[in-house]
Amino acid sequence: MKNIPVILIADDQLPNIELLEAFLSPQGYCLLRAQSGDEALTKVNEVAIDLVLLDVMMPGMDGFEVTRRIRANPAFRQLPIMLVTALREKDDHLKGVEAGCDDFISKPVDKIELLARVRALLKVKAYHDLIDDYQKRLESDIATRTKELHQALADTKAASLEIIERLSTASEYRDETTGHHICRMSHYAAAVARQLGLDKAKVELILYAAPMHDLGKIGIPDRILLKPAKLSPLEWEIMKKHTLIGANILKDSDIELLQVGELIARTHHEKWDGSGYPAGLRGMEIPLYGRIVAIADVFDAMTTVRPYKDAIGMDAALDTIRADKGSHFDPAVVDAFFGILDEIRAIKQEYETSEQREVDMQELHTLLSQYRENTALAYTS
């Protein structure tokens, strides 16, 4: 807020301006002159003015019109305007009020009356300035806090996603799959979800929750998880528990992403005809997320080379999925999958290249195989 109030005196008669200046100057105000309506408007636009003393009867643009034009600008809604007038007619006062002035003073101007009214109007202006400043500071503070809050939320979300990704990676190291399996199958699942008409938020949920589908493998003993031969019936029963172990790790969370992760972990091996595991759910009893991830997981497993098996090729994989429509897979999800084959191929290609990480995994699995052979006795004892 300014310390010295600025007052604009607008009158076409210089002696009138000088008279008001003589009254006001001793009060320490900063006084500006305008000798026409146009000049008054220019000064109002160029200088931060606190009060306008405006002669009504000016040639060209009169005081009423100057008042109207000042008020037309929202920035000057609170600028006090006092009309200095010889008029005593009520109609003219009404005209002044309608134009937007705040006060009148009659000629000949009485010094005491002028000083009292000027002081009152300047007080009101100072109060409005204070409120304006406060409001601007408040808006600025809110904008800053809102920005900080958005950043904090974005950071939290990024941290959550990173933790989930790293958690999924941890379970990956227990298995013979690669990091690219996780990327490919989650992108397949998201693409199918989009094709099924799920909204953007749900598509994003499945994209980030699908990597947790095999989290439960972390709880399966090495001798079963890494067994290079066919599993015995008992081993297979234990292996199937990875669905429930994963669901158990993720259960009771308030975070929607983890809730979807739990659903997916629990139901990605259920089958449409009820022959899947762990619960033997049938048809629509299986959550949609589980039905979608099932096809993404199986398709990727079929079309990917693993240390213990070759890929069966895209066409053969598609034949299998087509054949399993209505038995293993939800028919609607199969239709959605076949509706976006170009996108599926593009995802497969994008994450197919054998990058450094896969080479590292390959080396790790070779070492693990050697280790298993060397410690076979320990496993069987």
Ligand SMILES: [Fe+2]
């Ligand atoms: Fe699984």
